Amino acid sequence: MKDCNYDIVVVGGGPAGLAAAISAKKNGAEKVVVIERENRLGGILKQCIHAGFGLQYFGEELTGPEYAERFSVLAKENGIDFLLNTTAIEINEKTLICVNTDGVINISFGALVLAMGCRERTRANLMIPGSRPAGIYTAGTAQKLINIYGHRIGKEVVILGSGDIGMIMARRLSLGGAKVKAVIEIMPYLAGLVRNKIQCLDDFDIPLMLSHTVVDINGIDRVESVTVAPVDENRRPVMEKVETISCDTLLLSVGLIPENELTRSADVTLSGITKGAVVNQFKQTDKPYIFACGNVLHVNDLVDHVSHESEDAGKFAALYALGKLEQNNEIPVTPGDGVRYVCPQRIACENADVDLYFRTLIPGRQTTLTVLDDSGILITKKLIRTTPGTIEKLTIPADKVKKIKGKIVVCAEHKEVCI
């Protein structure tokens, strides 16, 4: 394939990239292309064969592959081009450099949408000591081996981390005849969604060990056991109280990191907290021709949120490429008490609603969420319960956006803390 030019280039053919591409097309971009390194569209959804997707976006419960297929069918119907088996390697001003079996391709663009998703934290990230036997997998790798390649990975399994993928794999392994002996979580509360604890752990009588961690992995050729210790309030293991759990497999479900190597090549400013780009409500980075959405921007809990956010990214990227996105003064949005991060990190005060997505710091009940500017409270919302595993959303209505004074701060206050 020869060098070419597109109005919109989208990097990544997962749920974020597909939603952004379709939305760009619908909002006036004529030539749109999606760059995908694998041989199929759908991204991580291809291996998420469990149900629970689409309840918000489609109003029905779908599996990951079905959710992805709906979007890839739409993308094809909308005349979007695809470059499969192609890796984007560098952004050079307004050109994306890609490589595939044909060689190097330079694609120039009006606007670029980054939708590369995220990858898993590994044993190396955690620096777990011990030997290096076979049988240690990240939860997502195990998911791919089982759901895409049809392999079996082990008979007796311990899972470190109570992230959603780990819990979902606990159920998948149990149904496949394996014994999941424990899910071990260093924090005093669950990392993932409550629904997954109920359907994946409680249904199969799998114990959840909160405030515990793995301090050693034992075995030479194959994992034979893990050594587990409770942790004190500073998350330091209490070595006097260790116990050994025999197992042949250890899964790690210990967090996800947005995959931003490409973003760095364009010198886009990244957030130290989300590890994704710093953006405004248009999902526009500080390089105005680069937009970002989905898990490469911030790790989401539900794909339904990703679809909505990515539609915004695609829309505003299209408007930018068409010269229709006005650049107004922007004000900062920062996390206040009880909030870990807010995305977007800045907003332009336009005459339109602004959605703020954020995570709370600790779980609690009877939570009051508040958005303030320098003159006081703009909006509040009360929730029965919030957890850091769930993304919260508040919308500042258009009439209030116009009148914002100073900066925006988002706070969360629990009546009852659940630790």
Place this chain on the structure above:
Amino acid sequence: MKRTVTCTVCPNGCEIGIEYNTKEDAVLNGYGCKRGVSYALDECFEPKRTFTSSVKISGSDRRVLPVRTTKPIPKSILMKAAKEVEGISLKAPIKCGEVIENDFLNTKAKLIATMTLEGENA
């Protein structure tokens, strides 16, 4: 009987209190919608789950095809369902939504493919 059920129908996760002797006299509180009421009653009297798994497939670049039931089936037969699908072997091409079994384990739920797999020569 008195218990609290965390609803899993949608991500809101309402905590539904339920007090009952029989299904008919159950008193519920804390639910956000009607779906929560039927979920909480089911959870107490006949808990159900949507079953998802994968089955063997030949004639495709993939070795397994993801499948699901079209509605939740009794939680008590999930392990039996997992055993049942181990015996299924299909041939590509197959379309997303195509019915594999019409009445899966006598539950009135269909077992369907959840991904389109073209044949190898497509």
